[in-house]
Amino acid sequence: xxxxxxxPILEYLRRHTLLHGVPEQELEAAARAMAVxxxxxxxxxxxxxxxxxxCYFIVAGTVRVSSxxxxxxxxxxxxxxxxxxxxxxxxxxxxxxxxxxxxxxxxEALRLDREGFRRLAAVGPLFHESLTYSANIRILHGMLSKxxxxxxxxxxxxxxxxxxxxxxxxxxxxxxxxxxxxxxxxFMIAAGRFEMRTGDKRVxxxxxxxxxxxxxxxxxxxxxxxxxxxxxxxxxxxxxxxxRFVLMQYPPVKRQFLETLRIRRPDLFRAAExxxxxxxxxxxxxxxxxxAGTVRIPKRERWIxxxxxxxxxxxxxxxxxxxxxDAVWIVAALLLGGLxxxxxxxxxxxxAQLLGFRTFRLVAAFLASxxxxxxxxxxxxxxxxxxxxxxxxxxxxxxxxxxxxSVIEETAKLLVCxxxxxxxxxxxxxDAVVFGAAVGMGFAAIESIxxxxxxxxxxxxxxxxxxxxxxxxLSPFGHGTWxxxxxxxxxxxxxxxxxxxxxxxxxxxxxxxGLLVAxxxxxxxxxxxxxxxxxxxxxxxxxxxxGILLLLRLIRSGAKEELQALAALNPAPAADRxxxxxxxxxxxxxxxGTVSPPDTRYxxxxxxALRAAN
Numbered sequence: 138x139x140x141x142x143x144x145p146i147l148e149y150l151r152r153h154t155l156l157h158g159v160p161e162q163e164l165e166a167a168a169r170a171m172a173v174x175x176x177x178x179x180x181x182x183x184x185x186x187x188x189x190x191x192c193y194f195i196v197a198g199t200v201r202v203s204s205x206x207x208x209x210x211x212x213x214x215x216x217x218x219x220x221x222x223x224x225x226x227x228x229x230x231x232x233x234x235x236x237x238x239x240x241x242x243x244x245e246a247l248r249l250d251r252e253g254f255r256r257l258a259a260v261g262p263l264f265h266e267s268l269t270y271s272a273n274i275r276i277l278h279g280m281l282s283k284x285x286x287x288x289x290x291x292x293x294x295x296x297x298x299x300x301x302x303x304x305x306x307x308x309x310x311x312x313x314x315x316x317x318x319x320x321x322x323x324f325m326i327a328a329g330r331f332e333m334r335t336g337d338k339r340v341x342x343x344x345x346x347x348x349x350x351x352x353x354x355x356x357x358x359x360x361x362x363x364x365x366x367x368x369x370x371x372x373x374x375x376x377x378x379x380x381r382f383v384l385m386q387y388p389p390v391k392r393q394f395l396e397t398l399r400i401r402r403p404d405l406f407r408a409a410e411x412x413x414x415x416x417x418x419x420x421x422x423x424x425x426x427x428x429a430g431t432v433r434i435p436k437r438e439r440w441i442x443x444x445x446x447x448x449x450x451x452x453x454x455x456x457x458x459x460x461x462x463d464a465v466w467i468v469a470a471l472l473l474g475g476l477x478x479x480x481x482x483x484x485x486x487x488x489a490q491l492l493g494f495r496t497f498r499l500v501a502a503f504l505a506s507x508x509x510x511x512x513x514x515x516x517x518x519x520x521x522x523x524x525x526x527x528x529x530x531x532x533x534x535x536x537x538x539x540x541x542x543s544v545i546e547e548t549a550k551l552l553v554c555x556x557x558x559x560x561x562x563x564x565x566x567x568d569a570v571v572f573g574a575a576v577g578m579g580f581a582a583i584e585s586i587x588x589x590x591x592x593x594x595x596x597x598x599x600x601x602x603x604x605x606x607x608x609x610x611l612s613p614f615g616h617g618t619w620x621x622x623x624x625x626x627x628x629x630x631x632x633x634x635x636x637x638x639x640x641x642x643x644x645x646x647x648x649x650x651g652l653l654v655a656x657x658x659x660x661x662x663x664x665x666x667x668x669x670x671x672x673x674x675x676x677x678x679x680x681x682x683x684g685i686l687l688l689l690r691l692i693r694s695g696a697k698e699e700l701q702a703l704a705a706l707n708p709a710p711a712a713d714r715x716x717x718x719x720x721x722x723x724x725x726x727x728x729x730g731t732v733s734p735p736d737t738r739y740x741x742x743x744x745x746a747l748r749a750a751n
Contacts, residue, residue: 155222155267182244191228191251193247194220195222202215206282235275277373285746286394289387308366318360320350325374326346327345330370331349334362341728354381355398355405358405397739400744471589474585480582483499491696492699492731492733498730511580539663540661547653554623558624558627566691573623573625576624577617585609613681626651659684
């Protein structure tokens with residue numbers, strides 16, 4: 138950086154439109170205080186979040202202004218060229234820089250420090266007034282760009298939205314809206330946390346990127362909840378007519394808000410959909426699939442890594458147990474053999490889910506089945522089928538016995554499933570599939586370990602290993618598949634759907650009954666002892682294939698349901714606002730704990746804003 142006090146700088150300042158009316162002596166003082174700064178392509182001129190101590194007048198070249206969105210992606214805010222001023226917002230507001238600026242090719246600029254900037258602002262009324270107005274628009278534009286709800290609006294048009302948006306500072310305890318009062322504004326949260334209450338019940342805690350007031354505006358009714366600031370914060374607001382205009386101008390944004398209404402107030406959704414969508418739009422929504430690029434789905438193949446890891450450990454433990462004949466290795470083989478197949482199967486089912494839960498919830502379902510469903514099924518079978526005091530086993534060459542066992546065991550597992558599916562948040566079909574798989578495989582794991590232990594107690598360690606390997610290889614065709622199918626049937630019976638509302642219909646009840654019957658039948662036919670070994674192998678092959686095909690169909694339709702919900706809530710960002718293609722990670726919703734795919738901006742389960750971990 139080289140200091141200059143030459144005439145060219147003074148001439149540049151005289152010609153600059155922002156500096157008209159500034160006294161000559163002040164321009165001369167500013168010229169003497171300025172320095173020429175030259176930047177190469179890609180050089181960072183300003184860094185978001187840093188303190189501002191200078192601004193730059195661009196003399197030659199262009200710069201890219203960008204900011205980090207809530208989910209950690211870089212959003213392009215503007216491309217500026219000669220004559221533009223950058224860095225002035227931090228000097229005007231005495232706040233940290235709100236955006237980063239990088240050179241796009243060679244750039245030459247004039248650097249003016251804070252003191253020189255203040256002197257110009259004090260003596261140049263037009264300079265100060267123009268900068269204050271443009272800085273406010275830039276700040277609003279940056280806030281709206283980070284506010285992911287507007288991501289589908291092109292950047293050039295988002296600037297117009299900034300002109301009708303009002304900033305509002307709030308303090309802790311401020312009541313923003315009251316339940317029952319007339320609705321005339323829409324609110325977006327730029328900073329701070331806010332509590333939403335309906336009556337005496339806390340409905341949600343909202344943070345940066347969230348919004349409220351839309352339910353009353355969409356449904357044409359008074360405010361449905363009260364919202365109170367929990368701390369100092371800032372809101373961006375717009376009037377009812379402006380809000381309506383934006384929704385009518387941008388159909389993806391309108392569908393986005395209607396999807397949020399579907400999540401938050403499913404009871405109001407149908408009426409609002411009729412009011413806001415034309416018959417053609419409603420028909421298009423019913424048959425819509427997710428547009429390409431709307432939500433980027435990562436390739437989740439971790440279950441393969443898990444399969445290789447657990448399979449390798451089981452193989453190693455088996456080899457060591459056969460070689461050493463040591464109790465430690467035998468027990469290790471017993472545990473790994475019982476867990477390898479079931480754990481991998483659950484991981485596979487989870488990998489197909491777009492809106493998943495944290496691992497500990499699946500572990501809880503897995504363990505709950507082992508701790509509750511297995512003992513319950515054993516007690517019922519012992520007392521009802523074997524009979525009190527009986528010392529014989531169950532005879533499976535009579536179809537009544539495997540059918541009874543199937544009903545008992547699937548009922549026991551479904552009771553555990555209900556513990557995890559009873560919440561309204563479990564509103565997607567894939568929730569039933571995944572939790573059903575976890576519960577079923579928890580049952581299968583304990584069953585395998587008990588079978589292996591029985592062989593071990595009789596001194597047949599080789600028999601134990603053979604049983605464990607066989608059950609591990611056959612585990613995908615067993616309990617996990619059956620219970621996933623049955624749990625989906627229960628889910629349909631509850632009338633659950635992406636809307637979150639309970640809506641029973643004849644078709645849903647028939648589907649529920651069909652899946653429950655299919656689950657019991659598959660289980661019973663799998664356990665049935667056919668007349669000969671050949672018939673048994675053929676029967677197990679047919680039953681296993683039928684179960685897997687049905688499960689894959691449920692996974693496919695469930696994933697489609699999730700994808701449609703995500704796409705409606707997260708329309709593809711406008712092309713002129715994408716700035717990078719760096720590393721993408723799954724996002725965890727702070728409100729409900731749902732794990733969402735990268736690039737999704739709002740949680741498909743609760744509708745609240747997603748934020749990248751700091």
